[in-house]
Amino acid sequence: MSLQNILPYTPEARDMAKTLRKNMTESEKVLWECIRKKQIGVQFFRQFPILEYVVDFYAKEIGLVVEIDGSSHHNRFLEDSHRQARIEKLGVHFIRFTNEQVFNNLDNIVQELRITIENINQN
Numbered sequence: 001m002s003l004q005n006i007l008p009y010t011p012e013a014r015d016m017a018k019t020l021r022k023n024m025t026e027s028e029k030v031l032w033e034c035i036r037k038k039q040i041g042v043q044f045f046r047q048f049p050i051l052e053y054v055v056d057f058y059a060k061e062i063g064l065v066v067e068i069d070g071s072s073h074h075n076r077f078l079e080d081s082h083r084q085a086r087i088e089k090l091g092v093h094f095i096r097f098t099n100e101q102v103f104n105n106l107d108n109i110v111q112e113l114r115i116t117i118e119n120i121n122q123n
Helices: 011-022 026-038 077-088 099-104 106-122
Strands: 045-050 053-059 064-069 093-098
Touching: 011 045, 011 053, 026 045, 026 053, 026 064, 026 099, 026 106, 053 077, 064 077, 064 099, 064 106, 077 093, 093 099, 093 106, 099 106
Parallel strands: 064 093
Antiparallel strands: 045 053, 053 064
C-alpha cells in the first residue's frame, strides 16, 4: 500500500498521541516490548494518529493497526466500529486483542501477528 506514510490526521490527534505515549496502559507496555524494533518483522509505531483518532500500534509499511481493547472499550462497541470503519476506508487493516489476551496469551498474540503480517505481505 503506497499511501501508508501519508495518512491524514488532525493536530488534536497528534497532540493526544504524544500524551498517550507517555501514559501507556500496562497491556500496551507488555505488547510493545514484544513488537518494538522490528522484532516481528515490521516496524510498529505506538499511539499513532490517524484522522481524528489515535490507534494503539501502527505498522506503516503494511498498513496494519493493532488495537488492545481494555475496560474503556466495553461499552463503546458502536463507536469503536465506526472509528475502525473510517480508518479501514483508507486501506488500513485492523487486528484487535483484549487486555486479558495480552496478559494470558501473549505468545499466541505474537504468533497471530506474525501470521497476519505474512498474509498482508503476500497480498
